[in-house]
Amino acid sequence: MTYAADLVITGCTALVHDEHGQERAYEQGNGYGEGYGDGYERIGFVEDATVVVRGGRIESVTSGPPPVGLPAVERIDARGQVAMPGLVNCHTHAPMVTLRGIAEDLPIEQWFNDVVWPIESNLQEKDVELGARLACAEMIRGGVTCFADHYFSMDTVAAVIAESGMRANLGQAFFSSQGAEGRERSLDFALRHRDTADGRITTSLAPHAPYTVDDADLAATARLAREHGLPVHIHAAENRDQAETGLARHGRTPIEVLADAGLLDTDLLIAHGTGIMERDLPVLARATGRIAVASAPRGYLKFAWPTTTPVRALRELGIPVGLATDGAASNNSLDVWESMALTALVQKFTEADPRRLTSRQALHHATLQSARAVGLGERIGSLAPGRRADIILVDLTGPHTQPVHDLAATLVHSARAGDVRTTIVDGRILMRDRELLTLDVPAVVREMNERMPALIDRSHGKRIQDYDS
Numbered sequence: 001m002t003y004a005a006d007l008v009i010t011g012c013t014a015l016v017h018d019e020h021g022q023e024r025a026y027e028q029g030n031g032y033g034e035g036y037g038d039g040y041e042r043i044g045f046v047e048d049a050t051v052v053v054r055g056g057r058i059e060s061v062t063s064g065p066p067p068v069g070l071p072a073v074e075r076i077d078a079r080g081q082v083a084m085p086g087l088v089n090c091h092t093h094a095p096m097v098t099l100r101g102i103a104e105d106l107p108i109e110q111w112f113n114d115v116v117w118p119i120e121s122n123l124q125e126k127d128v129e130l131g132a133r134l135a136c137a138e139m140i141r142g143g144v145t146c147f148a149d150h151y152f153s154m155d156t157v158a159a160v161i162a163e164s165g166m167r168a169n170l171g172q173a174f175f176s177s178q179g180a181e182g183r184e185r186s187l188d189f190a191l192r193h194r195d196t197a198d199g200r201i202t203t204s205l206a207p208h209a210p211y212t213v214d215d216a217d218l219a220a221t222a223r224l225a226r227e228h229g230l231p232v233h234i235h236a237a238e239n240r241d242q243a244e245t246g247l248a249r250h251g252r253t254p255i256e257v258l259a260d261a262g263l264l265d266t267d268l269l270i271a272h273g274t275g276i277m278e279r280d281l282p283v284l285a286r287a288t289g290r291i292a293v294a295s296a297p298r299g300y301l302k303f304a305w306p307t308t309t310p311v312r313a314l315r316e317l318g319i320p321v322g323l324a325t326d327g328a329a330s331n332n333s334l335d336v337w338e339s340m341a342l343t344a345l346v347q348k349f350t351e352a353d354p355r356r357l358t359s360r361q362a363l364h365h366a367t368l369q370s371a372r373a374v375g376l377g378e379r380i381g382s383l384a385p386g387r388r389a390d391i392i393l394v395d396l397t398g399p400h401t402q403p404v405h406d407l408a409a410t411l412v413h414s415a416r417a418g419d420v421r422t423t424i425v426d427g428r429i430l431m432r433d434r435e436l437l438t439l440d441v442p443a444v445v446r447e448m449n450e451r452m453p454a455l456i457d458r459s460h461g462k463r464i465q466d467y468d469s
Contacts, residue, residue, distance in 0.1 A: 014083045042360075088148075146166065363408055
């Protein structure tokens with residue numbers, strides 16, 4: 001007896017990774033692109049592909065029609081579309097979509113101290129819930145199937161993830177100003193929610209940053225991470241000012257602070273890293289943990305930071321660099337397509353070399369590198385048998401994507417989030433033909449707008465923290 005597949009996608013062009021070919025020479029004319037030769041697997045495209053999904057996993061990706069008579073619960077005719085691994089947003093604060101556009105054209109000190117942290121002192125669980133719902137809707141519509149979130153009231157966010165069908169790595173943020181209770185809440189959340197929502201939720205410990213969490217708390221976090229087998233997600237070396245201030249005040253960079261605390265010997269996701277200095281590279285090279293960095297270039301341009309995440313230097317150390325948006329309060333959107341294009345462009349500008357990053361390398365960062373950055377590189381990030389069926393279908397028939405001379409370049413530099421037609425997580429369709437199936441956006445927006453006056457009131461003069469790098 002042949003059991004029915006959960007889903008069969010036919011007629012698409014499938015983006016695939018050659019995960020065994022990273023040490024081979026990159027050949028032209030074979031459907032694969034060039035790479036640095038330092039850990040970028042080759043990316044290729046399978047024409048007229050059939051993708052079979054069974055039990056929430058990809059069973060096969062083959063060229064040509066499906067086997068004759070293969071039964072399926074659902075079928076999608078994807079002619080004119082590209083099947084890709086779902087995009088991963090490696091660092092965001094999903095509920096902060098409620099503050100989209102509230103603090104514009106400000107240096108980061110004013111952005112935090114005068115606007116964001118005073119407003120966040122008003123946050124209620126309902127605000128977090130509504131923000132998380134709207135953020136999930138935005139990401140599903142933009143082809144993001146998984147995100148790493150670092151925020152407050154994460155029990156509420158976890159409930160939204162379970163309902164929305166998305167995949168996420170969640171961390172309950174804490175500051176040293178909260179005392180030991182903040183760190184304990186972060187641990188409690190991580191242990192209670194690890195591998196929940198049918199395995200779609202993974203968790204991290206989430207100290208905010210070296211300038212808001214003291215050395216003792218950082219060291220305690222490292223011990224807890226090792227004891228419980230948990231990763232850590234932290235802001236560090238966010239910008240060059242932080243690095244230089246750390247050197248001037250304490251004789252150490254933020255990366256050296258993490259090393260002294262033992263955090264570089266854990267599985268660690270560093271948000272931003274634009275302030276990583278030359279002296280930090282050998283420190284990172286000596287790390288015994290699985291280190292990754294999340295880069296969100298749009299925010300760095302908005303804040304006029306003079307440096308960006310040193311992608312090439314990190315990759316030469318074997319450190320995966322995932323793509324991110326940060327929160328919508330600083331980035332204005334949760335559009336990983338934009339992050340992908342900007343990462344390629346900013347690296348070309350920074351390196352003064354149009355060959356860095358190539359379109360295929362940018363696609364690698366948006367898919368498999370990002371999956372590795374959030375600790376899920378063995379589960380998601382590529383369309384390969386055995387991987388979870390986190391798949392997006394991208395329509396390239398629009399005038400802005402035609403003609404297609406270089407498919408990778410079209411995806412990175414011409415396609416947009418709005419070209420995503422279908423979003424699938426664990427084999428479940430969350431959006432079909434641009435229709436969201438798990439979230440009611442108009443209802444969320446109505447309730448959010450009703451609550452907005454109380455949320456944005458700053459007349460109380462309070463703030464949850466002071467920004468002083």
